[in-house]
Amino acid sequence: MPSPPASRQKRPEQTSLFPDEKAASGEAAPKKGPAEGAELSSDFARQFHEMEVDRDAFRNFYAIQEHAARRLHWDLRLERGGVLKSWAIPREPPAVEGVKRLAVAVEDHPLGYGTFEGDIPEGNYGAGKVRIWDRGSFEPLDIQEGRWVFNLKGQRLSGKYCLIRLSPRPGDRSENWLFFKAKE
Numbered sequence: 724m725p726s727p728p729a730s731r732q733k734r735p736e737q738t739s740l741f742p743d744e745k746a747a748s749g750e751a752a753p754k755k756g757p758a759e760g761a762e763l764s765s766d767f768a769r770q771f772h773e774m775e776v777d778r779d780a781f782r783n784f785y786a787i788q789e790h791a792a793r794r795l796h797w798d799l800r801l802e803r804g805g806v807l808k809s810w811a812i813p814r815e816p817p818a819v820e821g822v823k824r825l826a827v828a829v830e831d832h833p834l835g836y837g838t839f840e841g842d843i844p845e846g847n848y849g850a851g852k853v854r855i856w857d858r859g860s861f862e863p864l865d866i867q868e869g870r871w872v873f874n875l876k877g878q879r880l881s882g883k884y885c886l887i888r889l890s891p892r893p894g895d896r897s898e899n900w901l902f903f904k905a906k907e
Contacts, residue, residue: 778805781834785861785875787816788839792851799826799902801861801873806831810886812902816857818880820904826886828898872905883907 784802789795790811797816800807810826817824837858843850859877866873869888875881883905888898 778834781837783860783862784834784837784858785877786837786858787812787856787877787880788853789856790849790851790853792843792849797856798829798853800832800837801871802834802837803866805834807834807837810900810902816880816902817904820906823901823903826900826902828888828900880904 781802784800784807786800786807788798788800790798794813797812797814799810799812799816802808809829809832811829812824812826814824838855840854842852857877857879859875859881861876862874864872864874864883871886873884875884885901885903885905887901889900891898
């Protein structure tokens with residue numbers, strides 16, 4: 724019997740860099756920070772939670788990290804409320820209007836992670852090479868539940884961008900968004 728299409732195959736359970744993000748049932752758990760008792764999976768992950776950062780320096784911080792893990796992808800990071808809201812983008816982020824990219828919401832990351840470049844050691848979630856692909860600032864224009872409109876001011880990407888949450892399909896285990904450059 725042929726295998727189901729890749730989009731319908733059951734995905735293997737993944738261990739999060741910050742494991743408190745998933746409940747034992749596999750459903751998303753409320754997001755916690757280290758102050759609420761988050762247990763971190765490794766010394767590698769713990770270093771970013773314990774890192775002293777100047778919160779003012781990270782206000783409206785924006786970065787995209789190219790991440791050569793099991794599969795090459797780009798991690799979009801936007802500072803909001805003292806954490807980096809994060810999305811994994813499977814294909815290179817769009818620099819021009821009319822190109823839309825899937826962006827999968829992932830756990831919030833501590834501010835210090837936004838400047839990380841280097842290797843995530845084997846045995847840790849996301850093991851592989853990480854490099855800064857773009858960074859700068861973002862200006863929120865219209866942030867609502869499921870819809871973010873903002874200006875990016877980066878070295879590679881600049882202009883008006885949108886993140887729009889897609890309606891979940893039956894069986895979806897992740898929160899999918901579209902990321903694209905909007906008309907000015």
